[in-house]
Amino acid sequence: MERPDDEFDKLLTAVGPERGGRSPEEVAAAEQRLKEMASAGPEETLRGMRRNGWVALGFGVALLLMFVAVLFDEDPLPLVQPGDPWYAYLGAAALYFMLVLSLAAGVLLVAGGLAFRQAREWARRAIAGVLTATIVYCAALGVVAVAVALSELGLTLQAVAMAAMGVAAMGVWVLILSYPLRYFRSERVRRICEASATGL
Numbered sequence: 001m002e003r004p005d006d007e008f009d010k011l012l013t014a015v016g017p018e019r020g021g022r023s024p025e026e027v028a029a030a031e032q033r034l035k036e037m038a039s040a041g042p043e044e045t046l047r048g049m050r051r052n053g054w055v056a057l058g059f060g061v062a063l064l065l066m067f068v069a070v071l072f073d074e075d076p077l078p079l080v081q082p083g084d085p086w087y088a089y090l091g092a093a094a095l096y097f098m099l100v101l102s103l104a105a106g107v108l109l110v111a112g113g114l115a116f117r118q119a120r121e122w123a124r125r126a127i128a129g130v131l132t133a134t135i136v137y138c139a140a141l142g143v144v145a146v147a148v149a150l151s152e153l154g155l156t157l158q159a160v161a162m163a164a165m166g167v168a169a170m171g172v173w174v175l176i177l178s179y180p181l182r183y184f185r186s187e188r189v190r191r192i193c194e195a196s197a198t199g200l
Contacts, residue, residue: 045188046119052183053117056127060109067102101137105130121193128184135177142170 014022014030022030108126115123145166183189 045192049119049189049192050117052180053113053115053123055113056109056116057113060106060111060113063102063106063109067099067106070099070102098137101133105134116193119193119195121190124184124189124193128181131177131181131184135174135181138170138173138177142167145170 014026108130112123112126112130116127146163
């Protein structure tokens with residue numbers, strides 16, 4: 001008995017690379033079958049996609065709430081004054097960038113989370129893009145932590161310890177975020193979303 005995954009791969013091949021060598025009837029039948037599979041199965045994968053769509057939406061709502069909370073906080077956003085050290089400018093820039101990233105990521109995760117539950121390809125790409133941007137941001141903060149510690153304290157044991165803690169903290173976030181990123185970039189999820197993107 002043919003496994004669902006094997007059938008799915010053969011159907012994608014029929015409507016893709018081998019399309020020119022198939023009759024119109026065979027291509028139409030393969031597209032119809034892919035449409036049925038994209039809407040009703042493989043059930044385990046689609047259930048996981050629907051669940052993860054809700055998770056992405058929840059994180060998006062949390063980011064938007066954080067953005068609103070910072071905007072309405074009683075403490076004003078930091079303003080850099082002439083004569084401040086260079087890392088003060090860098091810290092303020094990082095905060096403002098985080099706010100912009102939170103707003104953009106929140107909107108994308110809310111919209112993308114809802115659309116990903118319907119196996120939309122643009123939603124998969126949007127969520128993967130948000131995760132990638134966040135990983136890059138965390139890695140950049142780790143570099144900034146090292147630069148600030150060494151600039152402020154010099155090459156001392158205390159500076160090395162502070163830099164190591166900053167890198168470790170950001171490294172943990174990079175590791176955590178890499179797991180869902182691999183899921184959204186996985187071949188299985190990509191194929192289902194691409195089938196949906198073609199109108200199947």
